[in-house]
Amino acid sequence: MLAVQVVNGLMEGMMLFLIASGLTLIFGVSRIINFAHGSLYMIGAFLTYQLVPMLSDGTLVGFIGAVLLSAIAVAALGGIFEILVLRRIYGSEELMQLIITVALVLIIRDIVKLIWGRNDVLVSMPAELSGALKVADAYFPIFQLAIFGAGLMVIAVMILVIKFTRAGILLRAATDDRGMVALLGINQQTIFTSVFVAGSFLAGLAGGLAAPFGNINYMLDTTIIVGAFIVVVIGGLGNLYGALAGALAVGVLKSMGVLYYPRLSMVLIFLIMAAVLVARSLGRAGVTR
Amino acid sequence: MPPLLEARNISKAFGRFVAVAGVDLVIRKGERRALIGPNGAGKSTLLSILGGQQAGGAGGQVRFDGDDVSGLQPEDLARRGVGRTFQISRTFRKMTVAENMLASLLPRAGLIYSLSTQRLNILREQADAILTEVGLARRSGTIVDEISHGDRKRLEFGMVLATRPRLLLLDEPAAGMGLQERQELMAMMLDQVTRNGITLIFVEHDIDIVFRIADVITVMARGRVFAEGNPQEIASNKDVQDIYLGSGH
Amino acid sequence: MTAHHRHESxxxxxxxxxxxxxxxxxxxxxxxxxxxxxxxxxxxxxxxxIMSYGGMVSFGHAAYFGLGAYGFALAIVRFDVPPALALACGPILALLAALLFGSLCVRLSHIYFAMLTLACAEITYAILFQAYDFTGGDTGLTRFVAPRFGLTPQLYGLVVLVVLLLSLLILRRLVASPLGLAIRSVGEDPYRTAALGYNPRRVQLAAFVVAGGFAGLAGMLFSVFHGNAFPDYAGLAFTLDALVMVVIGGLHSFVGPIYGAIIYLLMKTFISRYVGEWELVVGIVLMAVVLGAPRGLAGLAARLGIPSGGRKS
Incomplete structure (x- = not known):
């Protein structure tokens, strides 16, 4: 029972990381706090729901294809938003940037309602991944293990890109020092757009992958974004590895919490975040700004 | 008479980069000390440690007027009489020049938590007086965002004066200005420092200004004190000429 | 009294x-x-x-609104306090909570500050939601007083109007006072104020507590208005409503939020009568405001010569 719960937690943590990674990536480079990240995730889930029946329903290949197509579509959407709207407000007040992404949340939510309605929809699990793996006398759902594996693959790809490609070097430069990229003769705008597209892709991917796991509805956006924010804040904004550690820790603690303190489960992650933030503030003196 | 400021073995690292590595600094009351050295020598970091802005994680001991003030917050140091300006001047940019002055007068007047508008009005006279001293009387109603770079430097200096500092830390007070404006600004500042009996530590790249104003010059390089002495000694120090004065600064 | 003041009055x-x-x-x-x-x-x-003057963006301001409602309701339901006295319990509870949470939150800045305010509000919400025996849980507290104490809508509206005017008068005086100047200064540059001898966190806390108290007053009025109290009053949705009102009305303006509340609630009431997706309209209006008129309606009004109670003195 405990082992199952831990695996559950790790899977949830991995999902959280996939969402949070895009959020923290975008913040690290362009200092944008994207409230609409959860909305992009939601679109990814709905698109997967739409595409799965079109691409040989119920098979693994069809599912993977649907998820990838959804992620690409969400990435394109993110790109359009960045180019049309975000670009105009990079220099302005932090609050304004925040509000504009909140505006996007409201817009996307109502559009989703218009297209897919207000009821829950379900995505069927690919046949190859349904069922459970029996270890000792505990059953581990294969789909969850597969999601965890997919998450590891995404992490591996991200690390490879960041460590070894030119894009990754630019990304690190942009995260550490925004002036430096300009010195390297790279158009900063291009980097902001690419990072926003990449972050949106990750959000769409996470939404697609998680689609068969639970109900999909128009209220997914807030649940997801709040969880992702907590993970990102715990890990330190802009810190990818921090987000990974934060996501796995939150996932496991949450599923353990459900086991032992079901009444606290709702508020547990907020308590964790509050504890981390207060500890951080006590460990450091003076005003920082 | 004990020195006004006595800093021993000050050090500060940012990650693996050691910005200040075991610096001693002893300043007499009434002294005018210049800190010079190439970029990255640790001058600004040292000022920030003395002003409390970088107190966290800094090593060593600082005594001000006989008291141990190591690790105190900027507000505590300000109340004890350590005032400072910043390399990029920090003012309240969305407020008027006069409001900036009033805000600077509140701590000394003990009015930060007061709700009495009348008391605020009483401070206006003092604010105007200081603005006249620093040459900003005509600008009093202007929003700070709309005044010139030089005027912002004057304003920031006036704001620090309002706290009646005994030790003033100036970080590149004359940077980014034309020759004439720079000379006028320095003359004004020096006049105020002299008249109010303020002890001065300043970082400056303009060697003419440094040699004209400073009683003692501390040359820093790579986080350490490289040389220290009066202007004549520093000017004739061969090593200093090599690493610093010769490099075209 | 200057001509400007008379004009404003x-x-x-x-x-x-x-x-x-x-x-x-x-x-x-x-x-x-x-x-x-x-x-x-x-x-x-x-x-x-706290937003326009104190430079602090809170994601959890509804906590104090909700506690204002519950302070009033619980005083009557659980402690048999006479209703007239219970009215004061709402804002006082909110004030105390703001003191407690605020002293933790002001140690942080920017998004970290915002996230801690959110955490405090969600913890408040969870307590209200789950402490069934005390707060009534998700079914809330109902039927402890008649809505509006039985006053006609018009009369209760008049009472609220008077409370609102008095509150605005106090807030206006606060903003013009030395403490108001201190709050604005710290809001602009806490670093600078510290170097001048301020304790910036304490000034921020003062602003936070006052804001919490007035939020509690509003929450109490809301509880009387409906004759109930629900955990949702402390929820994220209420916070976001207020944030949107402030932005639409105009940041850095004293009266902006009033314009914002009028526009927002009129939109909510009348658009939702015709289209279910009224939030879509709010989203588009918000985007238009941020891109086209970052000073909000108050900024537009000021351009037309209507005083906005802005910060120029």
Whole structure:
């Protein structure tokens, strides 16, 4: 029972990381706090729901294809938003940037309602991944293990890109020092757009992958974004590895919490975040700004 | 008479980069000390440690007027009489020049938590007086965002004066200005420092200004004190000429 | 009293009379809507104090609104406090909570500050939601007083109008006082204020507590208005409503949140009558404001010569 719960937690943590990674990536480079990240995730889930029946329903290949197509579509959407709207407000007040992404949340939510309605929809699990793996006398759902594996693959790809490609070097430069990229003769705008597209892709991917796991509805956006924010804040904004550690820790603690303190489960992650933030503030003196 | 400021073995690292590595600094009351050295020598970091802005994680001991003030917050140091300006001047940019002055007068007047508008009005006279001293009387109603770079430097200096500092830390007070404006600004500042009996530590790249104003010059390089002495000694120090004065600064 | 002040007083008086006329002229439906607008305007103004003046963006301001409602309701339901006295319990509970949470939150800045305010609000919400024996849980507290103490919508609206005006008067005085100047200074550059001898966190806390108290006052009025208290009053949705009102109305303006509350609630009431997706419209308006008029309606009004109570003195 405990082992199952831990695996559950790790899977949830991995999902959280996939969402949070895009959020923290975008913040690290362009200092944008994207409230609409959860909305992009939601679109990814709905698109997967739409595409799965079109691409040989119920098979693994069809599912993977649907998820990838959804992620690409969400990435394109993110790109359009960045180019049309975000670009105009990079220099302005932090609050304004925040509000504009909140505006996007409201817009996307109502559009989703218009297209897919207000009821829950379900995505069927690919046949190859349904069922459970029996270890000792505990059953581990294969789909969850597969999601965890997919998450590891995404992490591996991200690390490879960041460590070894030119894009990754630019990304690190942009995260550490925004002036430096300009010195390297790279158009900063291009980097902001690419990072926003990449972050949106990750959000769409996470939404697609998680689609068969639970109900999909128009209220997914807030649940997801709040969880992702907590993970990102715990890990330190802009810190990818921090987000990974934060996501796995939150996932496991949450599923353990459900086991032992079901009444606290709702508020547990907020308590964790509050504890981390207060500890951080006590460990450091003076005003920082 | 004990020195006004006595800093021993000050050090500060940012990650693996050691910005200040075991610096001693002893300043007499009434002294005018210049800190010079190439970029990255640790001058600004040292000022920030003395002003409390970088107190966290800094090593060593600082005594001000006989008291141990190591690790105190900027507000505590300000109340004890350590005032400072910043390399990029920090003012309240969305407020008027006069409001900036009033805000600077509140701590000394003990009015930060007061709700009495009348008391605020009483401070206006003092604010105007200081603005006249620093040459900003005509600008009093202007929003700070709309005044010139030089005027912002004057304003920031006036704001620090309002706290009646005994030790003033100036970080590149004359940077980014034309020759004439720079000379006028320095003359004004020096006049105020002299008249109010303020002890001065300043970082400056303009060697003419440094040699004209400073009683003692501390040359820093790579986080350490490289040389220290009066202007004549520093000017004739061969090593200093090599690493610093010769490099075209 | 300067000519400027006299001019401003006349406008305030005119607006108050106009509000009273609207309350009484168009029947109980409009009186109810007007009352809700005034309560939310007060709530948004309290948030505006820390946002526009104190430079702090809170994601958890509804906690104090909700506690204002529950302080009032619980005093009656659980402690048998006479209703007249219970009225004071709402804002006081909110004030104390703001003191407790605020002293933790002001140690942080920017998004970390915002996230800790959110955590505090969610913890408050969870307590209200789950402590069934005490707070009634998700079914809330109902039927402990008649809605509006049985007053007609028009009369209760008048009471709320008077409370709102008095609150605005106090807030206006606060903003013009030395403490107000300190709050603005710390809001702009806490680093600079510290170097001048301020304890910036304590100034921020003072602003936070005052804002919490006024949010609690609004929450108490809201609880009386409906004769109930629900955990949702402390939820994220209420915080976001207030944030949107402040931005639409105009950041860095004293009266902006009032414009914002009027526009937002009118949109909510009338657009939702025709289209279910009224939030889509709000989203588009928000985007238009941020891109086209970052000073909000108050900024537009100022350009037309209507005083916005802005920060120029």
């Amino acid at each position: 006349i406008i305030w008086l005119g607006a108050a009379v106009a509000a009273a006329v609207v309350l009484f002229a168009f029947g109980p439906g409009i009186a109810l809507l007007g009352t809700e607008i005034m309560i939310m305007a007060l709530f948004a103004c309290s948030l505006n104090l």
